[in-house]
Amino acid sequence: MFTYLTKVPSSGETIRGESFSTGFGGKGANQALISARLGARTFMVGCIGEDVFGESLLDHFQSEEIQVNLIEKVEGSSGVATILVESNGNNRIVIIPGANHKIKKSQVEKSINSISNLGIILGQFEIPQEVTLAAFRVAKEQGAITILNPAPAQEIKKELLDICDWLIVNESEFQELNPNGLGPENDSDILKLASDFKLNLIVTLGENGVKYSNPNIGKVIQIDSNKVNAVDTTGAGDTFVGAFAFGILNKLQPIDAITLGCNCAALSVTRYGAQESMPSRLEAIKILNDISKIQ
DSSP: OEEEOSSOOOTTOOOOOSEEEOOOOOHHHHHHHHHHHHTOOOBOOEEEOSSHHHHHHHHHHHHTTOBOTTEEEOSSOOOEEEEEEOTTSOEEEEEEOGGGGGOOHHHHHHHHHTOTTOOEEEEESSSOHHHHHHHHHHHHHTTOEEEEEOOSOOOOOHHHHTTOSEEEEEHHHHHHHOTTOOOTTSHHHHHHHHHHHTSEEEEEOGGGOEEEEOTTTOSOEEEOOOOOOOSOOTTHHHHHHHHHHHHHHTTOOHHHHHHHHHHHHHHHTTSSSSGGGSOOHHHHHHHHHHHHHHO
């Protein structure tokens, strides 16, 4: 549920907003959508509530060719988010987990084992972390690549980090992980974290692009983002993650996969909404083809 306004209110303050709208969202759902639009065979594993939000989400997924047979209906409400968007495009988000927190380890284990030729699994923290851990364990047994986007930010279990191939964080999430409490300004901190965790580390920097490192390359690589007029950054990080995952799945080099994610995300921030702002199927394919030509 989006509220657009000039500035967010201070404590105890009432202000008049500019406009209001509703749309589809959720981190896993957003990442699934752009993955499917780029052409990946995409499954969503999760729970919805017994309400109109859940039913409309199923219809929406099917219209986007996202597989819904692994989504279960549970008692109570579906997950929802209230999003305040300021005139400069910055946002503040409040999430009510609802059905997202009723997903069980047994459900994801059975679901993931049922997917043939699984290539990549994406996990986020809008479901319980122990469920993501169970999902990643089963996926690794199948030889799949694991990508974790630990948002909303929380401490990550060591067992989960140990089976992550890729960790994708934004600036505030990086700061939460960094032992010295600093952001990603210093490349040495990024390099150390990638080395300590023994994985591929991507830090998204909004309009400043992305920084990438892993223990093998021994350095931090900066990938710039397209400069655009941002009006709403909601869903941009998810657009990046889903498009990047598609690139890795389809054997793009990491830098090219990151560029694909950046270019899809840059287009998304020029529009309002979460999934509504993402590149259409035709736009996503054009972005992909442009990167392929550069290769």
